[in-house]
Amino acid sequence: AQSVTQLGSHVSVSEGALVLLRCNYSSSVPPYLFWYVQYPNQGLQLLLKYTSAATLVKGINGFEAEFKKSETSFHLTKPSAHMSDAAEYFCAVLSGGSNYKLTFGKGTLLTVNP
């Protein structure tokens, strides 16, 4: 069975600083990996996804993530944080064993300080 671990339930950065949100997964088969963002009182919005093409994936709003098989990681980064990036971020895995059931991490709340 697949699982997702997000290290750090809360990350705080200053505006303009690097954003790094960590995600590690376990999967018995090559996974599809996703990052979703959830703004207050809104649904989940897809930021980016990895589907076994390029290991460095670029998403919306300047975010990107790198798939590292050797580390079973899919960390999310953004070079310069904006106030509007404040939200909760979820990493999710869609394993080949079940190509419809997303398994989510517990989420990381990102706050951006002026």
Added chain:
Amino acid sequence: GAGVSQTPSNKVTEKGKYVELRCDPISGHTALYWYRQSLGQGPEFLIYFQGTGAADDSGLPNDRFFAVRPEGSVSTLKIQRTERGDSAVYLCASSFGQGDTQYFGPGTRLTVL
């Protein structure tokens, strides 16, 4: 185009009551999913529909929960004899087909008093 919509956005009910939560998927999406998000947790899978049939309902917590999708479009999640532990945000998602990107609705926040 229109995204996934869910109604109501908020539902407050009393313990023991029956509730129905509605999901309108993106037009043309054949796959539909329900997830439940408890406070401080990530969403957890409940049920997956391909067309009109429930292809996987293994995430439904017990037989008080039931979902239908009679015409392969709109889906209704039904909860009987609600309990306080059912309080959560219920999210619906849809995709073109199995394995495609899932697009989520805004959710229904259910509060059981």
